[in-house]
Amino acid sequence: MRMRWVLVVAALAAVGMAVSAGGQPEDEPPPQVQIGEAQLSLTESPLLTEMVGRGELPPLEDRIPSDPQVISVQGSLGGYGGRLRSLAPDPEGNYAEFGWLNTHGIAQYDEEFNLVPTVFSSWDMSEDYRVFTFFMREGMKWSDGHPFTTRDVQFWYEDIILNEELTPTLPLAYAPGGALFELEIVDQYRFRMRFAEPYPRFIDFLHSAAVWAPYHHLRQFHTNYSDTVADLAAEEGYDNWRDLFEAHAETGVQQTDMDTPVLNTWVLEEVDSAGNRYYVRNPYFFKVDEAGRQLPYIDYFDRILVENNEVLNARVISGDTTHASWFVTMANYPLLKSEEVRGGYTAGLYPDARASEFGFVFNYTHQDPVLREIFNDIRWRQAVSHAINREEMNEIQFLGQGIPRQPIMDPGASFYAEGIDQYYVEYDVVLANRLLDEMGLEWDSEGQWRLRPDGRPIRVNMEFWAGRGTWAQSGELIKGYWEDIGVDLSLTPRERGLYQSRLLANESDMGVWAIGGSSEAYSRQADPIRYRPPWHWPENTPLGGVRWWEWYESGGARGEEPPPEIQRLYDVVDEWLDEPRGSERYLELGREMLQINAENAWLIGTIGLVPRVAVFDNRLRNTPAPGSLLSVEYGMYEPYRAEQWFFGE
Amino acid sequence: MAMFIVKRVLLFIPTLFVISIVVFILIQAPPGDYLTILITNMRESGQIVDEAVIASLQQRYGLDQPLVTRYFRWIGNIVFRGDFGVSFQWNRPVSELIWERLLWTFVISFSTLIFTWLVAFPIGIFSATHQYSPLDYVATFFGFIGLAIPNFMIALVLMWLGYSWFGFSMGGLFSAEFVRAPWSYAKFVNMLQHIWVPIVVLGTAGTAGLIRTMRANLLDELRKPYVVTARAKGLSESRLIWKYPVRVALNPFVSSVGYVLPQLISGAAIVSVVLSLPTTGPMLLRALLSQDMYLAGGFVLMLSTLTVIGTLISDILLVIIDPRIRYERG
Numbered sequence: 010m011r012m013r014w015v016l017v018v019a020a021l022a023a024v025g026m027a028v029s030a031g032g033q034p035e036d037e038p039p040p041q042v043q044i045g046e047a048q049l050s051l052t053e054s055p056l057l058t059e060m061v062g063r064g065e066l067p068p069l070e071d072r073i074p075s076d077p078q079v080i081s082v083q084g085s086l087g088g089y090g091g092r093l094r095s096l097a098p099d100p101e102g103n104y105a106e107f108g109w110l111n112t113h114g115i116a117q118y119d120e121e122f123n124l125v126p127t128v129f130s131s132w133d134m135s136e137d138y139r140v141f142t143f144f145m146r147e148g149m150k151w152s153d154g155h156p157f158t159t160r161d162v163q164f165w166y167e168d169i170i171l172n173e174e175l176t177p178t179l180p181l182a183y184a185p186g187g188a189l190f191e192l193e194i195v196d197q198y199r200f201r202m203r204f205a206e207p208y209p210r211f212i213d214f215l216h217s218a219a220v221w222a223p224y225h226h227l228r229q230f231h232t233n234y235s236d237t238v239a240d241l242a243a244e245e246g247y248d249n250w251r252d253l254f255e256a257h258a259e260t261g262v263q264q265t266d267m268d269t270p271v272l273n274t275w276v277l278e279e280v281d282s283a284g285n286r287y288y289v290r291n292p293y294f295f296k297v298d299e300a301g302r303q304l305p306y307i308d309y310f311d312r313i314l315v316e317n318n319e320v321l322n323a324r325v326i327s328g329d330t331t332h333a334s335w336f337v338t339m340a341n342y343p344l345l346k347s348e349e350v351r352g353g354y355t356a357g358l359y360p361d362a363r364a365s366e367f368g369f370v371f372n373y374t375h376q377d378p379v380l381r382e383i384f385n386d387i388r389w390r391q392a393v394s395h396a397i398n399r400e401e402m403n404e405i406q407f408l409g410q411g412i413p414r415q416p417i418m419d420p421g422a423s424f425y426a427e428g429i430d431q432y433y434v435e436y437d438v439v440l441a442n443r444l445l446d447e448m449g450l451e452w453d454s455e456g457q458w459r460l461r462p463d464g465r466p467i468r469v470n471m472e473f474w475a476g477r478g479t480w481a482q483s484g485e486l487i488k489g490y491w492e493d494i495g496v497d498l499s500l501t502p503r504e505r506g507l508y509q510s511r512l513l514a515n516e517s518d519m520g521v522w523a524i525g526g527s528s529e530a531y532s533r534q535a536d537p538i539r540y541r542p543p544w545h546w547p548e549n550t551p552l553g554g555v556r557w558w559e560w561y562e563s564g565g566a567r568g569e570e571p572p573p574e575i576q577r578l579y580d581v582v583d584e585w586l587d588e589p590r591g592s593e594r595y596l597e598l599g600r601e602m603l604q605i606n607a608e609n610a611w612l613i614g615t616i617g618l619v620p621r622v623a624v625f626d627n628r629l630r631n632t633p634a635p636g637s638l639l640s641v642e643y644g645m646y647e648p649y650r651a652e653q654w655f656f657g658e
Numbered sequence: 659m660a661m662f663i664v665k666r667v668l669l670f671i672p673t674l675f676v677i678s679i680v681v682f683i684l685i686q687a688p689p690g691d692y693l694t695i696l697i698t699n700m701r702e703s704g705q706i707v708d709e710a711v712i713a714s715l716q717q718r719y720g721l722d723q724p725l726v727t728r729y730f731r732w733i734g735n736i737v738f739r740g741d742f743g744v745s746f747q748w749n750r751p752v753s754e755l756i757w758e759r760l761l762w763t764f765v766i767s768f769s770t771l772i773f774t775w776l777v778a779f780p781i782g783i784f785s786a787t788h789q790y791s792p793l794d795y796v797a798t799f800f801g802f803i804g805l806a807i808p809n810f811m812i813a814l815v816l817m818w819l820g821y822s823w824f825g826f827s828m829g830g831l832f833s834a835e836f837v838r839a840p841w842s843y844a845k846f847v848n849m850l851q852h853i854w855v856p857i858v859v860l861g862t863a864g865t866a867g868l869i870r871t872m873r874a875n876l877l878d879e880l881r882k883p884y885v886v887t888a889r890a891k892g893l894s895e896s897r898l899i900w901k902y903p904v905r906v907a908l909n910p911f912v913s914s915v916g917y918v919l920p921q922l923i924s925g926a927a928i929v930s931v932v933l934s935l936p937t938t939g940p941m942l943l944r945a946l947l948s949q950d951m952y953l954a955g956g957f958v959l960m961l962s963t964l965t966v967i968g969t970l971i972s973d974i975l976l977v978i979i980d981p982r983i984r985y986e987r988g
Contacts, residue, residue, distance in 0.1 A: 099699075099747070099944075099948075100747045100748045100749075101696070101746075101747050101748075101749070104700065104703040104704070104705050105703040105704060108703075108705075109704075175714070176710060176714060177710075177713045177714060177717055178709050178710040178712075178713035178714070179710055180708060180710035180711070181708040181709065181710065182706070182708065214706075217705070217706055246741065246744075246751065251717075251718075252718065255718055256749070259749065263748075263749035265749055265750065279838075281837065281838060282758045282936070283837070283936050284748060285837070287838070315934055316930070316931045316932075316934050316940045316944075317931060317940075317944075320931065320932070320934055323817075327821055329834070335703065504688055504689075505690060505694070505695065505698070506688050506689040506690020506691070506694060506695075506949075507688065507689045507690070509689075509690060509694060510689040510690060525702065526701070526704075531704070534706055535701075535706050535707075535708075546701065548709070548712075549694055549697065549698065550698070641702075641703055641704030642704055644704070645704065
């Protein structure tokens with residue numbers, strides 16, 4: 010459904026008009042807009058009213074679209090002003106803390122985690138799921154005041170996606186079955202995407218999709234529009250026009266061209282020599298609150314760079330930030346709570362959707378045939394899972410805040426069945442030993458370790474990336490638990506690159522990682538990486554069974570043919586991806602995908618759904634209420650829209 | 659002397675060439691590259707990274723080309739255009755990043771050096787001339803404590819005391835309100851309020867070491883016959899001490915100059931991380947960890963050059979202050 014805002018009265022912005030401190034002209038009534046029955050006054054930040062008064066900006070009604078997005082605020086309507094301050098330990102990272110706060114895709118999650126249109130006002134989908142029609146907001150502007158139209162979409166499609174130098178490989182989201190969609194421009198504010206085959210999954214991609222680029226600014230750096238790009242590239246120190254173009258097109262935390270316009274809430278104003286980035290409100294921002302006040306409420310956003318995570322946590326404790334979560338660790342939660350009053354902030358626990366903080370997969374295509382046979386025996390996986398004392402791990406590592414479970418999605422999924430995460434989770438050493446006895450794995454003469462069928466003791470080496478503090482601790486605990494069932498686990502922390510390359514080369518006994526990316530939303534948008542071999546990103550972190558993946562990916566030409574249940578799993582997952590979200594068949598396949606994984610326990614988890622610690626300045630209002638889901642799988646702060654946060658007293 | 663300097667300078671060229679090759683290979687030696695790390699990070703924070711994104715990133719960072727090609731492009735740009743490349747992480751020219759940080763590093767380094775000398779020199783002489791006196795024991799006691807406690811520990815303690823007693827965050831060189839302000843008297847005062855912490859922290863270990871060295875050297879000299887002779891001839895005690903044994907005992911101070919430059923870039927990294935100083939150490943550490951190869955390469959190359967130059971300077975100074983040291987003439 011499209012919302013239509015009708016501009017009823019456009020106020021005259023007289024030159025030299027007196028401006029009051031409240032931001033409204035003293036004598037003139039404020040401009041009015043009408044939505045449905047309600048008539049609203051448009052209001053802007055005093056910061057911008059001053060600029061309008063000085064003639065540096067057109068009046069507000071000329072800056073926002075005729076149908077701005079109306080945001081229902083979390084708590085109360087806010088007042089203007091203030092400065093957000095976010096800490097980051099890396100110059101280029103922290104999308105979770107910053108990117109999602111500031112950027113806007115075709116669609117976004119609302120507080121109930123439904124996808125709602127944001128940058129565009131709406132879309133239509135044909136009944137055969139081949140043609141998608143998008144409606145842009147009339148009169149919407151880039152942050153430099155230039156109109157935002159289908160020309161910008163056409164530029165993105167023709168000159169970026171179709172340009173082989175800029176886009177060497179077709180983006181999967183836009184090319185189902187390898188065929189890119191065709192773009193049809195209807196008029197200035199409407200366009201269609203035509204796919205060669207039915208593509209219901211495309212809706213799931215709209216969350217992060219940005220199918221536009223500022224034509225009016227970037228054309229000067231593109232070889233299709235300018236003959237002098239090679240000279241310009243040389244002048245600015247780039248090797249070729251492609252590097253020049255990409256540098257100017259960058260609008261994330263690596264933005265260097267201050268003039269590149271964006272649709273973001275805050276726009277880059279300055280980067281200082283320490284790498285700190287200072288942003289100021291976008292005067293053309295397309296969202297208003299229910300009272301007609303242009304958002305954001307907060308005028309400035311500073312992104313401060315600190316040396317590392319520990320320093321960051323120390324700075325959070327001293328009250329040096331207005332909000333923080335992604336880099337704050339659970340281990341520091343008690344300290345954060347104890348310093349709350351002095352730091353002037355409130356630290357809270359927010360539910361997260363991460364399926365397991367630590368999960369592992371045995372290498373089911375191991376080069377050693379003996380170990381391979383043991384790993385592929387379901388009784389082995391049941392036994393090692395039952396032997397883990399998850400309650401104790403929960404207490405030691407996560408202050409008892411997590412849930413002992415297998416990494417089978419979070420309960421928010423539409424096809425989640427109660428108890429599906431509880432297979433083989435119970436701590437039962439007797440049962441575990443009985444299962445191993447049944448497998449015929451005898452104890453050695455001293456009764457210390459169990460023996461493989463070839464008479465050697467069972468030794469399993471757990472390699473893991475040393476960069477994660479809690480992983481080594483989880484590994485140590487599991488090593489202790491497995492001594493009770495005669496399994497000799499050794500731990501080998503490794504540098505990340507080496508660890509990943511050994512997984513890829515099929516040289517590891519097992520693969521270890523935190524099991525995120527497991528939610529319904531993420532599995533649709535990226536890939537159901539947690540529900541099919543190799544149970545993580547195949548091209549750089551295949552946790553186990555990498556040869557099976559090679560077989561599947563090459564259509565049977567390479568790798569090793571997996572057993573029937575794995576082949577069935579691959580089929581189910583593929584079918585599930587092709588079904589439109591929410592259909593009967595979709596739910597059925599989703600349930601089957603989870604059930605196959607739960608019963609077979611190829612991927613074994615420990616503690617999941619550990620809440621996330623988040624810290625908010627006490628003066629900050631309309632922030633996520635305690636108990637709200639705060640997860641990178643649902644855009645982190647995105648459903649709680651930072652543009653409607655404000656500073657109260 | 660002049661010939662000696664010329665020869666040493668000419669030797670720089672092959673030395674630095676070999677160093678540049680070793681640097682480049684070492685930085686690329688660990689498996690994986692900047693991109694694998696970037697992609698893992700992007701995915702962990704929930705971004706969708708498909709093969710198209712990976713391919714375009716590979717192209718953008720030139721990581722799809724062979725090692726040899728990358729080396730010659732890198733070193734060629736440095737030699738012929740003074741261009742150290744662009745840092746992956748910062749998306750800014752390496753030279754720009756390094757120079758900004760080098761300035762602060764030099765300010766802190768030389769302040770620290772002067773602080774160290776000012777403290778160590780008199781205490782060392784006093785300890786030697788008043789051996790086994792109570793004050794010698796006190797100085798020795800604190801000297802050893804300073805030497806034994808790791809610098810970063812002192813930094814942490816000072817920061818914690820600063821926070822819990824005065825309630826201000828001790829990190830960085832400026833308070834938040836001065837970071838973006840243009841230079842002014844107030845900003846300078848604000849800097850002085852912050853800069854003493856790293857100077858004291860970095861200076862303690864060096865001070866303790868130098869006190870001990872000075873004391874030991876001077877004690878050796880004081881027992882030599884020329885001192886006895888001078889004393890027998892009736893030279894006043896202070897004139898005697900300052901004119902002869904102290905001059906000889908100065909040598910270790912001067913030799914340490916050569917190591918000051920490289921040490922302050924790499925050695926102080928941990929303290930700088932803890933104190934959030936805008937110096938080169940933390941940036942080099944981060945560049946190495948994330949395999950930001952042009953930035954790391956630029957740093958290590960710069961570091962090697964400084965070591966070579968520093969060694970030369972200390973050699974020349976030694977010749978000047980101690981006429982007994984002579985180099986063979988070519």
